[in-house]
Amino acid sequence: MNRKQIAAVFEEMAVFLELTGANPFRVRAYANAARTIETLEEDLATLVREQRLTAIKGIGKDLAARITELVETGQLKAYEELRATVPPGLLEMIRIPNFGPKRAKQVHDQLGIDSIDALEKACRAGRVAALGGFGEKSQQKILAGIEQLRRFSGRHHYHTAYAVAAPILEALRELSTVTRCSIAGSLRRCRETIGDLDFLVSAKPADADEIMEIFVQLPGVESVSARGETKSSVILAGGIQADLRVVTDDQYAFALSYFTGSKEHNIALRARALKQKQLSLNEYGFSPAGEKDRAARDHGSAVRCRTEEEIYRALDLDYVPPELREDMGELDAAENGALPRLIELTNLRGTFHNHSTWSDGAETIEAMAEAARDLGLDYLGIADHSKSERQANGLDEKRVRQQGREIEKLNRKFARDGFRIFFGTECDILSDGSLDFDDETLQIFDYVVASVHGGFGMDRETMTARICRALAHPAVTMLGHATGRLLLRRESYEVDLAAVIETAATHGKIIEINAHPYRLDMDWRWWKRARDAGVKCSINPDAHSIDDLQSLAIGVGIARKGWLRKQDVINCLTVKQVAKLLATIRGRASSS
C-alpha cells in the first residue's frame, strides 16, 4: 500500500472516530498523521523496515504499528472494524454545511436516517424538527444545505474564487470607514482550490455594524447565512461562501494571521507562543497564558503588533509568507533563519509551453508573442501539440518544419525589441514511453516538453517507467503536467512522483508547474523535495489564448507554496542564459 492510500485510510479513520464520538485529540492525531504521511520525504517501506516511524513527529507507538500493518499486509484490522460500525450514509451526510458528526449520529440513532435522501425526506415530513436540540430553523437550514451541496461541489478553482473576491475586496476598500482590509484564508495562501472566501476589515467599533450591513447587501449576495457583530457569512451567486470579519485596527494583524491560517499553522504557532513565551494567541492578540481576565479582546494585546511581521518577531521567528503557512516545516525554518527567499511574479522573464493556432490555440504565434511582450516578458516558448493529438490538431513532421520557419521569420522581426520566440513542441509520451516524433525531428526544436495525454489507466509501475523513459531521452527538456490531474474533475493517473523526480534529477531535466488553474501540476507539496534534489522548475501557463498568460501569476503562487526561489525557476533567466541552458540540456554546444 502506498503513502497516498495509507494517508486516505488514516483520514477516514479520523472521520469514523469523530462519528463514534471519540476523544477529539485522538481524532486529530489520525488527521495529522494522514497529512504527515502524505508528504513524507522518506520511503515508508524503508522506515517500517528500519523501525524508524516513531522518530516522525506525531507518530507514536500505536500509529507506527498501524502504518506497519498497512505496509506489510495492505490492510488495517482496526479500520475495518471501525468502518463496520459506521453506517456509510453518515459519511456523506456530514458534507452538508453546518451538519457535523454529532447531528449525523443523532438523526441516525433516533430516526434511522442513513443517507442524504432519507434526511431530506425526514426534514420535509417535519420529523427532524421534533428531535431534541433541533427545531424548525435547523430543519430548514439542513434542507438549504442539502440543496447547496447538490448544486455546487463545495470547492472552487483558484481563479474562479479570485475573480469573485477581487471586486468585493475593492468595494470594501473604498468604504471611508474601513482602515485596512485584506483577503485571508486559503485564497491568500494560494491553495489550488478554495472552499470559501475570507475577508478581513479593520474599522472603528462604531462603524462595524454599518460595514456588516453593506457587506451582506453587496451585489452578488444570494443569501445571508450568519450576521453578527464581528462576523457575517453570505452565499454569493455561483455558490461561493464568503465570510467577513471586522476588527479594530489594533487587532488587525492578529486577525489577519489568524484568518489566513492554515488551521494547522495556527495550531503550531499558538502552541509555540504558549511554550516559549507563556502567551496565549488568538485573533485579537497575545495575552498571558491562563489569565482569562486579561484576554486580548478586552484588554488589548500583551505585545502590540501592527503587522504580521511583528507577530512572528515577537515569537523569535522570521516572517512566514502566507503561501508557506501549511505546517510543513516553515516554523522550524523561520526559527533557524532558513526560510527561502521566494520567487516573485516580477522575476519572470519568459515562459514555455504555450499553444497557437497551429494546433489548438486560439491565437497566432505572432499575437501570442506580442501579448507576452506587452506583459513585460522577454521571451515566449511555443510548444504546440504533436501529431498523435489529432483532436487538438497536433502537428506532424512536415507541419512542425513549416512552423519552425515561421518562428524564424517572426524572430527576425521581434529581434528589434530584444524579444525572442523559442521553438518547442509539446510532444506526446506514447504508451511505451517513446516519443511522438523521431529523433531527427526532435533535433529541430529549441526544447521539448514531454507530456502524457492518453493511456491514463495504466498501473503505477508501468506509468512511472513510461514517464521516466521519456525523461531519460536526450531530446527531452522538461516534463509537462506531471500527474495529468484536472482539479475538481479528474484524479491524477497513478505515478510514483518520487521516482520521477529522481529521474529528472539524474538526467538534469526540468519539471514544469503547469499554471493552468485546472492543473497546477506538479503539485506544490512535491516541490521542496524536487528542489532539494536539484530539479529546476519551469512555470508554464499552458496558454491556449492571450488571457491564459495571466495564469503565470497562479503558477508563481504555487512555486512559492513549493518553497521555490528565483534561482530554482528557469523562467527567471535572461534570453541568453535560458538559450544556453536549453542547449546544454540537449547536450549540444551552445551557439551563443
Added chain:
DNA sequence: GCCGTTTTCGGCCCGACTGTTTTCAGTCG
C-alpha cells in the same frame, strides 16, 4: 493518540455564531 528541563499523566489552540436553550452544544474555521 501524542508528548514531556515544570509533568510518563494530564494536558492537548481558541473564539464566533446559531439555534436551541435559560446556560449551552454543535459546527466552523
